[in-house]
Amino acid sequence: xxxxxxxxxxxxxxxxxxxxxxxxxxxxxxxxxxxxxxxxxxxxxxxxxxxxxxxxxxxxxxxxxxxxxxxxxxxxxxxxxxxxxxxxxxxxxxxxxxxxxxxxxxxxxxxxxxxxxxxxxxxxxxxxxxxxxxxxxxxxxxxxxxxxxxxxxxxxxxxxxxxxxxxxxxxxxxxxxxxxxxxxxxxxxxxxxxxxxxxxxxxxxxxxxxxxxxxxxxxxxxxxxxxxxxxxxxxxxxxxxxxxxxxxxxxxxxxxxxxxxxxxxxxxxxxxxxxxxxxxxxxxxxxxxxxxxxxxxxxxxxxxxxxxxxxxxxxxxxxxxxxxxxxxxxxxxxxxxxxxxxxxxxxxxxxxxxxxxxxxxxxxxxxxxxxxxxxxxxxxxxxxxxxxxxxxxxxxxxxxxxxxxxxxxxxxxxxxxxxxxxxxxxxxxxxxxxxxxxxxxxxxxxxxxxxxxxxxxxxxxxxxxxxxxxxxxxxxxx
Amino acid sequence: xxxxxxxxxxxxxxxxxxxxxxxxxxxxxxxxxxxxxxxxxxxxxxxxxxxxxxxxxxxxxxxxxxxxxxxxxxxxxxxxxxxxxxxxxxxxxxxxxxxxxxxxxxxxxxxxxxxxxxxxxxxxxxxxxxxxxxxxxxxxxxxxxxxxxxxxxxxxxxxxxxxxxxxxxxxxxxxxxxxxxxxxxxxxxxxxxxxxxxxxxxxxxxxxxxxxxxxxxxxxxxxxxxxxxxxxxxxxxxxxxxxxxxxxxxxxxxxxxxxxxxxxxxxxxxxxxxxxxxxxxxxxxxxxxxxxxxxxxxxxxxxxxxxxxxxxxxxxxxxxxxxxxxxxxxxxxxxxxxxxxxxxxxxxxxxxxxxxxxxxxxxxxxxxxxxxxxxxxxxxxxxxxxxxxxxxxxxxxxxxxxxxxxxxxxxxxxxxxxxxxxxxxxxxxxxxxxxxxxxxxxxxxxxxxxxxxxxxxxxxxxxxxxxxxxxxxxxxxx
Numbered sequence: 001x002x003x004x005x006x007x008x009x010x011x012x013x014x015x016x017x018x019x020x021x022x023x024x025x026x027x028x029x030x031x032x033x034x035x036x037x038x039x040x041x042x043x044x045x046x047x048x049x050x051x052x053x054x055x056x057x058x059x060x061x062x063x064x065x066x067x068x069x070x071x072x073x074x075x076x077x078x079x080x081x082x083x084x085x086x087x088x089x090x091x092x093x094x095x096x097x098x099x100x101x102x103x104x105x106x107x108x109x110x111x112x113x114x115x116x117x118x119x120x121x122x123x124x125x126x127x128x129x130x131x132x133x134x135x136x137x138x139x140x141x142x143x144x145x146x147x148x149x150x151x152x153x154x155x156x157x158x159x160x161x162x163x164x165x166x167x168x169x170x171x172x173x174x175x176x177x178x179x180x181x182x183x184x185x186x187x188x189x190x191x192x193x194x195x196x197x198x199x200x201x202x203x204x205x206x207x208x209x210x211x212x213x214x215x216x217x218x219x220x221x222x223x224x225x226x227x228x229x230x231x232x233x234x235x236x237x238x239x240x241x242x243x244x245x246x247x248x249x250x251x252x253x254x255x256x257x258x259x260x261x262x263x264x265x266x267x268x269x270x271x272x273x274x275x276x277x278x279x280x281x282x283x284x285x286x287x288x289x290x291x292x293x294x295x296x297x298x299x300x301x302x303x304x305x306x307x308x309x310x311x312x313x314x315x316x317x318x319x320x321x322x323x324x325x326x327x328x329x330x331x332x333x334x335x336x337x338x339x340x341x342x343x344x345x346x347x348x349x350x351x352x353x354x355x356x357x358x359x360x361x362x363x364x365x366x367x368x369x370x371x372x373x374x375x376x377x378x379x380x381x382x383x384x385x386x387x388x389x390x391x392x393x394x395x396x397x398x399x400x401x402x403x404x405x406x407x408x409x410x411x412x413x414x415x416x417x418x419x420x421x422x423x424x425x426x427x428x429x430x431x432x433x434x435x436x437x438x439x440x441x442x443x444x445x446x447x448x449x450x451x452x453x454x455x456x457x458x459x460x461x462x463x464x465x466x467x468x469x470x471x472x473x474x475x476x477x478x
Numbered sequence: 479x480x481x482x483x484x485x486x487x488x489x490x491x492x493x494x495x496x497x498x499x500x501x502x503x504x505x506x507x508x509x510x511x512x513x514x515x516x517x518x519x520x521x522x523x524x525x526x527x528x529x530x531x532x533x534x535x536x537x538x539x540x541x542x543x544x545x546x547x548x549x550x551x552x553x554x555x556x557x558x559x560x561x562x563x564x565x566x567x568x569x570x571x572x573x574x575x576x577x578x579x580x581x582x583x584x585x586x587x588x589x590x591x592x593x594x595x596x597x598x599x600x601x602x603x604x605x606x607x608x609x610x611x612x613x614x615x616x617x618x619x620x621x622x623x624x625x626x627x628x629x630x631x632x633x634x635x636x637x638x639x640x641x642x643x644x645x646x647x648x649x650x651x652x653x654x655x656x657x658x659x660x661x662x663x664x665x666x667x668x669x670x671x672x673x674x675x676x677x678x679x680x681x682x683x684x685x686x687x688x689x690x691x692x693x694x695x696x697x698x699x700x701x702x703x704x705x706x707x708x709x710x711x712x713x714x715x716x717x718x719x720x721x722x723x724x725x726x727x728x729x730x731x732x733x734x735x736x737x738x739x740x741x742x743x744x745x746x747x748x749x750x751x752x753x754x755x756x757x758x759x760x761x762x763x764x765x766x767x768x769x770x771x772x773x774x775x776x777x778x779x780x781x782x783x784x785x786x787x788x789x790x791x792x793x794x795x796x797x798x799x800x801x802x803x804x805x806x807x808x809x810x811x812x813x814x815x816x817x818x819x820x821x822x823x824x825x826x827x828x829x830x831x832x833x834x835x836x837x838x839x840x841x842x843x844x845x846x847x848x849x850x851x852x853x854x855x856x857x858x859x860x861x862x863x864x865x866x867x868x869x870x871x872x873x874x875x876x877x878x879x880x881x882x883x884x885x886x887x888x889x890x891x892x893x894x895x896x897x898x899x900x901x902x903x904x905x906x907x908x909x910x911x912x913x914x915x916x917x918x919x920x921x922x923x924x925x926x927x928x929x930x931x932x933x934x935x936x937x938x939x940x941x942x943x944x945x946x947x948x949x950x951x952x953x954x955x956x
Contacts, residue, residue: 033716033730037857044858063714065733072852073859099852189700199696200678200737217695218677222667236541238511252511254762255543257755259678259737276754277735280761284732287762291769292842302847306866310873313839317832317874321882324831332824338816345823346810349940352827353802354795361791364770369780374550374577379515380522381551388784395788396795404799462827 035066040073047078052085059086068097072303076105083109092118096126100133101303107134116145119154123196124171125278128157132167165249166242168282169263169272172196175205176229178212183225185215200260200275204233209269211239211262239264242271249274250282251373290371293450294364319452323459327352330463334470337478343412344473347420351469354400355427355461362389362435363457367450370443377443386436393432397425415477423469430464431457513544518551525556530563537564546575550781554583561587570596574604578611579781585612594623597632601674602649603756606635610645643727644720646757647741647750650674653681654707656690661703663693678738678753682711687747689717689740717742720749727752728760729851768849771928772842797930801937805830808941812948815956821890822951825898829947832878833905833939840867840913841935845928848921855921864914871910875903893955901947908942909935 039058046054059067071079071094079102083090087110095103095118107115107130119127119142131139131154143151153171160166174195176185185202189195202220204213213233223232238252240263252258253276260275301309331338331348338345366389369375375385405421434457439449517536524532537545549557549572557580561568565588573581573596585593585608597605597620609617609632621629631649638644652673654663663680667673680698682691691711701710716730718741730736731754738753779787809816809826816823844867847853853863883899912935917927 034733034851037854040858063734065735069851073857075859075862186699189696190702195700197696198694198737216676217699218667218675221664221695221699222673224668254758255512256541257543257758259676259753259755275737276758277737280732280735280754280758283758283762284765287765288769288846291766302843302852302863306869307873309866310870313836313870313874314877316839317835317878320831320835321828321878324828327827327831328824331827335820335824338823339820342813342817342823345816345820345826346806346813348823349805349809349827349830350799350802353798353805357795357798358791361794365780368766373512373547374780376515379551380518381553384553385780388787391784392788392791395785396791399792400795400799 035062035069035073039066040070043070043074043082044078047074047081055082055085056089059089059091064091064093065097067091068094071106072099072102079105080109087114090118092121093126095130096122099303101301101305101308103130104133107138112138112141113145115142120146120150124153124157124272125168125274127154128167132158132162160242163246164242165240165244165246165263165274166271168246168249168278169240169242169274170196170278171272172199173203173262173270173273174199174201175203175209175211175270178204178206178230180204180229181225182220182223182227182229182232185220185229186225199273201273202229203262203270203273204229205270208267210267211237211264211270213237214260214262216259237262239268240274241266246282247286250279250286253279254283286371290367290450291364293448293452294360294367294454316455319455323455323462326459327462327466330466331470334466334474337470337474341416341473341477343416344470347408347412347416348466348469350404351420351423351427352462352465354404354424355431355465356458358393358396358428359431359435359457359461360454362393362432363439363453365389366436366439367453370439370449377440382440386440389436390429390432393429393435394425397428400428401425416473419472419476420469423465423472426468427461427465431461434460513540513547513551517544518548521548521552521560522556525552525559533560533563534567537567537569542569542571543575545569546572549584550577550580557583558587565592568596570599571604573608574600577781579779579783579786581608582611585616590616590619591623593620598624598628602631602635602750603646605632606645610636610640638720641724642720643718643722643724643741643752644749646724646727646760647718647720647752648674648756649750650677651681651740651748651751652677652679653683653687653689653748656682656684656708658682658707659703660698660701660705660707660710663698663707664703677751679751680707681740681748681751682707683748686745688745689715689742689748691715692738692740694737715740717746718752719744724760725764728757728764731757732761764849768845768928769842771926771930772838772845772932794933797933801933801940804937805940805944808944809948812944812952815948815952819894819951819955821894822948825886825890825894826944826947828882829898829901829905830940830943832882832902833909833943834936836871836874836906837909837913837935837939838932840871840910841917841931843867844914844917845931848917848927855918860918864918867914868907868910871907871913872903875906878906879903894951897947897950897954901943901950904946905939905943909939912938 039062043055043058045051046058058070062070071082074082083106095106098106110118119130122130131142134142143155146154157167157171172195174189176188200217202215202217203211204215206212213230213235214237215229215233219232220229238256238258238261240249240252240261242263242265249261252261258276260273262270263272263274265271301312304312366375369385370377375382401421401424404424405417408420409417438457439453442449442453517540521533521536523529524536536548540548549560552560561584573584576584588596597608600608609620612620621633624632635645635649650673652667654666678695680693680695681689682693684690691708691713692715693707693711697710698707716734716736716739718727718730718739720741720743730739736754738751740748741750741752743749779790782790844853847863848855853860879899879902882902883895886898887895916935917931920927920931
């Protein structure tokens, strides 16, 4: 029976009898798990040959997460074929693992009845997750096809704001009255078949159904039947209001290393539970969003069609265009100066680039510190942090200005070298000031500092860099 | 008793009697939990007044994660005072929640015996996490002060490679033989006091101590005493080799929504367990690292002193300097052209910036797709993906070149407008090609595509942009 435990067989496969060396090299750098390129190739072959049995075998063998990845690796035509063949045996969870774009495509191939069937087999949060993305007409068609009891719960889930704790939570949970003993809880769990598949805590509620404590299952199992749950429960547990933003939920889970947390309504009554696996995706998304905003990039639209992707990226290209147009306008003010000293045109990108990089480094640190709450926009350590960043900027400005000023003097003469060095010092210190104050100011006004702070900052460093370099040159070199 | 459940009281606090309106506004935008700026202010006041009782009260009231945040919000001098006062009542977990830089500082204030005392109270993974960062001499001093049994386990943990599953795992777990029943497991758990505090699965092992299945506690609790664990266990569970990289571990947990996974040695024997809360930080770190690399920024060194931070940032500033020096060299080849048409110096930043932004958008999508394994460097969909990205680049290149070419023609005449438009098309399509091929090539050679791909890419778009714009101008406008 021990052979059933999946073993990392790749490390043990004798070199001689494995696949070609090309494939072995691939597998070594890749995971030991997940859908293999071989499985994808097998699926494509099966589609090409119309081999239905082979496709059904793949659905059967693969974890829903892997099958979703497989679907995403196919072309839209291949995907259509696979879905038509196996939509009746598809595990409902597969839909949750799909990227939004591909999921729309797959759901479009299923009848409302089939979607309803799949959705009603899912946990509440997963069902809501799928329905919230459908357009209104389709959502209503699917909802009508769901049995009334399930429908009510899902419809209620949909009433919570998007990205709120109410959307993340699962309604199925185990709530027990405070006077129960371990034995009573065990008997209840054994007798009651209508409970969630997996759960990690028993929530102890008062007569008003307010949670007053949580008993981890491991504690309940380690104690005798006569022990009261009240005596075992954590009372220092954290409750989550259903309207709390998912970013704050993620913060709670990360800060306190929670496995699950009870969700309550306005009156403090227990509504549902959020488990850490639901939050993992939120944590990742939030980190991604913060950093994408700094670069000036929209979400990573890997699965969208080309025209849609092009359209999504237009926004940041427009921002970039405006920024560089502003920078160009600044340069154009010094046309006469550049006409006389062309070396300035050659050197000016250096001043702008160094200021931009120094500024992006600062702003990245600030945005992440604000997101992880190491820094609070009105905290007492704000000015210390700003001071440190400006000191860092000044140190590096001095070093790099010295180096670059010397090199430039060698090629273009001392006066130009001095002007370049001075402009670099000014611009890099400016980068330290702007890099701290822009995100802090945005955060103080309740604006998410992650979105667009980067492009906004580099516009200021471009403008300031060109202005100080060309301005100093006009003053001292003409 | 229901009053013990922490309620989000902020929403309910009558306006009149709360703190000043400034503080209320702050609290609304902040979390309902975590260390409040008021707590930090209270701590600083207590330090200023030497009020030891107040400080001890804070240690006692706050969760270790919050107390760690509080320590980090203080100045080094204040921190030193607080640690000296309360190092004997500090919860050992506080150390794990501290940023590396601050943790070094705090540990430096404690005696090896005190550190050893704290470390031996922690779970293995947390203990190893603290010891691995100490310098060799201090590590040995602390290890010697730890009781022999604990020491052996920690020393073994330290033998696994950094960032491997072996470092993440916790040695305490519940392993049961395959022939046991639910009843036997419950009796064992009740009788045995030397078990981990919290656990989520019973691992079923064969006589060789190889894991053959996992029984979630909720399943064990819901079944009668006579049911065999063998009949309840998942056999489709995922084992993790102790040498697996933490990035792959994070992938496994995210892909399959795992709560915990058994860790095995080379022979497949059960060594320990990794739980999802240990992985949450890894998932976040990995997403952060990917994106920081693209921007060209090191880790977010929020708590390091100024000089150290300055030094850490030098690397990327050097890269930026080299990049812009290369770009300047390209421009200098066209000195004669710029001398005749100064408008070129004004417009050239636009071509470079648009190519750079288009390229960073592509490379970000590619790096994340590779990291989340939506894209495999030798997968069969690689060329389709590359084709799509180049198509997207071409579409946006055409649109923006048309707009910008027209505007430029208006200000600088049709010939310059045409040259600018053509250069933008070339450079943005180049951005699509380089943005896909650079990360794919790095990944094929087993190099992490996240690190430095961004700066490398923008060097190529700068060079290509300046070259095509000034080159076309030299060919057609002189």
